Amino acid sequence: MIEAQGLTKEFRTRRRxxxxxxxIDLSIEAGEFVGYAGPNGAGKSTTVKMxxxxxxxxxxxxxxDGLVPWKQRRLLAARIGxxxxxxxxxxxxxxxxxxxxxxxxxxxxxxxxxxxxxxSLVELLELGPQLDQPVRSLSLGQRMRAExxxxxxxAPRVLFLDEPTIGLDVEAxxxxxxxxxxxxxxxxxxxxxxxxxxxxxxxxxxxxxVIDHGRLIHDGAVEDLPRLFGGHRVLVVDLLEDRxxxxxxxxxxxxxxxxxxxxxxxxxxxxxxxxxxxxxEVEVRDLTLEEPDIEDVVRRIYRGEVSEPTPPPRSSGAAxxxxxxxxxxxxx
Amino acid sequence: MAVAGQLAVAAVRAKSLQPALLxxxxxxxxxxxxVEAIGVALLIxxxxxxxxxxxxxxxxxxxxxxxxxxxxxxxxxxxxxPAFSLLVREGRLDSLLVRPVPVLLSVVTSDVQVRxxxxxxxxxxxxxxxAWQADVDWTPARAAVAVMAVVCCAVIVLAVLLLGAASTLxxxxxxxxxxxxTYGGAxxxxxxxxxxxxxxxxxxxxxxxxxxxxxxxxxxxxDRTGPPGIPASLLVVTPLATVAFATVAxxxxxxxxxxxxxxxx
Numbered sequence: 235m236i237e238a239q240g241l242t243k244e245f246r247t248r249r250r251x252x253x254x255x256x257x258i259d260l261s262i263e264a265g266e267f268v269g270y271a272g273p274n275g276a277g278k279s280t281t282v283k284m285x286x287x288x289x290x291x292x293x294x295x296x297x298x299d300g301l302v303p304w305k306q307r308r309l310l311a312a313r314i315g316x317x318x319x320x321x322x323x324x325x326x327x328x329x330x331x332x333x334x335x336x337x338x339x340x341x342x343x344x345x346x347x348x349x350x351x352x353x354s355l356v357e358l359l360e361l362g363p364q365l366d367q368p369v370r371s372l373s374l375g376q377r378m379r380a381e382x383x384x385x386x387x388x389a390p391r392v393l394f395l396d397e398p399t400i401g402l403d404v405e406a407x408x409x410x411x412x413x414x415x416x417x418x419x420x421x422x423x424x425x426x427x428x429x430x431x432x433x434x435x436x437x438x439x440x441x442x443x444v445i446d447h448g449r450l451i452h453d454g455a456v457e458d459l460p461r462l463f464g465g466h467r468v469l470v471v472d473l474l475e476d477r478x479x480x481x482x483x484x485x486x487x488x489x490x491x492x493x494x495x496x497x498x499x500x501x502x503x504x505x506x507x508x509x510x511x512x513x514x515e516v517e518v519r520d521l522t523l524e525e526p527d528i529e530d531v532v533r534r535i536y537r538g539e540v541s542e543p544t545p546p547p548r549s550s551g552a553a554x555x556x557x558x559x560x561x562x563x564x565x566x
Numbered sequence: 567m568a569v570a571g572q573l574a575v576a577a578v579r580a581k582s583l584q585p586a587l588l589x590x591x592x593x594x595x596x597x598x599x600x601v602e603a604i605g606v607a608l609l610i611x612x613x614x615x616x617x618x619x620x621x622x623x624x625x626x627x628x629x630x631x632x633x634x635x636x637x638x639x640x641x642x643x644x645x646x647x648p649a650f651s652l653l654v655r656e657g658r659l660d661s662l663l664v665r666p667v668p669v670l671l672s673v674v675t676s677d678v679q680v681r682x683x684x685x686x687x688x689x690x691x692x693x694x695x696x697a698w699q700a701d702v703d704w705t706p707a708r709a710a711v712a713v714m715a716v717v718c719c720a721v722i723v724l725a726v727l728l729l730g731a732a733s734t735l736x737x738x739x740x741x742x743x744x745x746x747x748t749y750g751g752a753x754x755x756x757x758x759x760x761x762x763x764x765x766x767x768x769x770x771x772x773x774x775x776x777x778x779x780x781x782x783x784x785x786x787x788x789d790r791t792g793p794p795g796i797p798a799s800l801l802v803v804t805p806l807a808t809v810a811f812a813t814v815a816x817x818x819x820x821x822x823x824x825x826x827x828x829x830x831x
Contacts, residue, residue, distance in 0.1 A: 336573065
């Protein structure tokens with residue numbers, strides 16, 4: 235469905251050149267649900283813009299559903315859906331139902347098909363009460379569900395999502411994720427999900443691509459995910475008084491003032507059990523469970539923890555090939 | 567074309583959500599044009615003509631020019647420097663690029679300034695007032711020429727805006743330079759070309775052809791032969807020059823979009 239070889243994008247300004255995407259090879263089959271992750275400025279959005287035809291690659295080849303995106307942008311647009319998390323493709327001042335009607339005209343969906351599909355999407359995404367409201371009055375969560383409905387209405391073969399859960403609360407994230415999983419399963423829609431959110435990846439994707447400094451540093455199946463994310467979590471403990479604290483089964487990794495960071499492995503020690511052990515020892519002001527973030531994942535990949543069968547203890551392992559020197563970052 | 571209609575209707579509907587505001591702005595746009603026309607009329611009355619043209623003759627020019635500008639802005643307001651520059655910088659252009667319709671259609675229908683109808687209508691009113699003062703004998707041929715003049719003028723306004731938008735795709739920062747040609751061009755074309763230096767005449771006939779769109783057709787409506795160098799027979803060139811200018815602008819726009827796509831900024 236998506237093929238890319240040596241896909242590269244350089245941005246030139248008067249002063250200097252920066253390489254946003256530095257030669258990516260990709261092959262994504264129809265029906266896959268692929269997570270595309272990486273730190274800010276790693277080249278995620280730039281890649282998606284090349285796959286959707288918004289940007290012309292500097293070099294390399296790319297096809298999506300047999301089309302060359304930048305040459306056949308409009309043709310491709312009819313077959314794909316794109317959701318940019320921080321932009322709207324809806325008509326801001328008009329009732330939501332009007333946006334859906336305009337999408338029908340834009341994509342020339344036959345009225346009967348449209349009505350049937352819209353009805354099921356509205357039910358699935360619980361948008362009924364919002365149909366008559368102007369888009370600008372919707373909450374962020376409601377709007378994102380509406381964006382998804384609009385993107386999916388024309389039954390795209392590929393759905394590109396750029397940070398669709400950014401800024402959403404837990405409930406809204408769950409709604410978006412549930413919908414995407416269902417869409418991928420029932421319709422076989424190929425989904426490319428760009429995200430910063432580790433939860434999005436672990437809950438949705440069957441394959442994970444990690445990009446950093448414009449290069450793919452990991453391309454692995456769902457089996458790698460526990461090793462990538464599941465290995466460790468961190469409990470942050472705010473103490474009432476400064477004292478030493480040791481908890482069996484967890485490792486103190488940071489210590490600042492009254493705050494302690496304990497790393498633990500959920501497979502060996504559950505979070506409630508750890509909390510119980512901490513509370514048995516001391517009185518605390520606050521407890522926070524930190525989710526692993528994508529930067530952690532990138533660090534683990536560089537440390538070689540991903541390709542090893544068992545995660546080695548924190549030790550050697552600088553970046554392969556010194557790739558982290560002088561990062562050619564371009565902000566998106 | 568059905569898509570274009572739907573998108574345009576949606577844009578107009580968005581504007582008519584506040585009907586009182588819309589009416590006030592439309593009337594305001596119209597009143598400005600009428601007041602300006604009255605000012606021009608008083609000035610020319612005081613001096614007894616402009617380059618041999620009486621008040622009514624000049625008002626016909628002013629009216630056609632303003633009508634063309636109004637209808638041009640009605641369609642192409644989103645291409646104006648500040649608005650279009652914002653569209654690019656906020657990344658909204660990206661969303662428009664992944665629609666299966668020409669991106670220009672999506673851009674112009676993203677926001678339609680309905681109030682410009684006021685300017686267009688007032689322009690037509692001023693032109694009719696001028697024609698009445700000039701005792702124009704309205705034959706079907708003359709009426710057709712007048713309509714063509716308004717259409718060509720609007721197309722040239724649009725083309726100038728499109729050139730400006732294309733340059734914004736290179737620079738991101740919109741340049742107000744364009745306004746010198748839209749507003750300035752329409753205002754200059756509202757005077758009889760014979761009062762200008764040969765350089766300006768050349769500019770408005772053969773570079774940005776407002777003169778061909780407004781002045782030359784007016785010669786026909788007023789039954790004049792035209793000054794030396796600008797014969798009324800140039801009328802046959804008017805639609806050709808308009809199409810040529812619009813084509814150049816369209817090509818520049820396409821290049822601009824391609825450039826944007828290769829820089830992404």
